[in-house]
Amino acid sequence: MTIFKSVKSVAVAQLAAAAFLILPQTGHAGDIEAGRTRAQTCIACHGPGGNSPTSSVPTLAAQPEQALATMLYQFREENRKNPVMSPFAANLSNAEMNDLAAYFESEKRLTPSHQTKPANLELGPVLAKKYNCTQCHGPELKGLQHIPNIRGQQHDYLLAQLQGFKAMKRADMDGNMTSASTGLKDEDILVLSDYIAGLSN
Numbered sequence: 174m175t176i177f178k179s180v181k182s183v184a185v186a187q188l189a190a191a192a193f194l195i196l197p198q199t200g201h202a203g204d205i206e207a208g209r210t211r212a213q214t215c216i217a218c219h220g221p222g223g224n225s226p227t228s229s230v231p232t233l234a235a236q237p238e239q240a241l242a243t244m245l246y247q248f249r250e251e252n253r254k255n256p257v258m259s260p261f262a263a264n265l266s267n268a269e270m271n272d273l274a275a276y277f278e279s280e281k282r283l284t285p286s287h288q289t290k291p292a293n294l295e296l297g298p299v300l301a302k303k304y305n306c307t308q309c310h311g312p313e314l315k316g317l318q319h320i321p322n323i324r325g326q327q328h329d330y331l332l333a334q335l336q337g338f339k340a341m342k343r344a345d346m347d348g349n350m351t352s353a354s355t356g357l358k359d360e361d362i363l364v365l366s367d368y369i370a371g372l373s374n
């Protein structure tokens with residue numbers, strides 16, 4: 174059962190990568206202006222420019238284009254499910270997903286309103302290094318290609334995702350995040366969420 178699930182997840186990651194074809198002229202698979210127009214339905218929840226005003230809803234601004242396209246693909250194919258979000262991805266074509274991804278990547282991520290507790294300002298970076306978060310998400314946790322930008326992401330959203338990965342309830346395209354979070358104590362998850370959510374961009 175577990176093996177079957179992980180094989181399926183790898184296949185999804187490969188399909189998502191195949192759907193995301195970079196055009197050499199612009200460096201973008203999608204069209205930023207077409208994405209901006211289409212994004213009008215998204216900003217009701219994800220905020221103007223994809224800077225979410227709600228702690229439980231993720232910010233999309235400055236998320237790598239490939240990560241965004243892959244997330245939308247996972248929702249559309251029902252590998253990742255959420256009753257609020259899934260309907261907005263259900264009918265998107267690959268081209269529309271790439272346009273939306275190109276647009277949200279182009280937006281600036283605003284300085285978060287979240288204030289990290291002083292103790293976690295010291296402990297957070299230690300844990301992020303110890304558990305290899307910085308190795309995959311990058312030294313500034315801004316992500317790269319299919320790896321998400323988590324720097325200054327909304328606090329409650331981060332907390333729920335880390336708890337979800339640890340409980341093996343959050344979709345995970347290649348199993349890497351589930352492995353990365355198995356060793357985390359509940360307390361570590363609280364510290365990391367508080368630390369990462371307060372990092373300014």
Ligand code: HEC
Nearest residue numbers: 212214215217218219230231241244245255257258261273
């Ligand atoms: C009615 C509110 C709502 C609307 C409208 C909406 N979303 Fe979402 N979206 C959410 C919520 C809530 C989540 C978090 C889902 C979860 O916890 O898995 C989410 C998650 C996402 C994610 C995953 C982000 C991440 O960091 O993993 C992407 C990408 C996304 N939405 C893109 C879009 C796009 C593009 C549109 C417009 C076509 C859109 N959303 C419209 C509520 C919404």
Ligand code: HEC
Nearest residue numbers: 304305306309320321323331334344345346349350353365
């Ligand atoms: C081996 C590489 C790897 C390591 C190590 C890793 N991550 Fe990830 N992380 C990923 C990938 C890949 C994804 C995207 C998973 C998906 O959506 O299927 C991800 C997703 C996430 C998400 C969800 C982001 C979103 O927008 O939905 C969070 C939060 C996160 N990682 C935090 C962390 C933290 C904190 C650590 C350290 C404890 C960590 N990661 C370690 C590769 C890694």
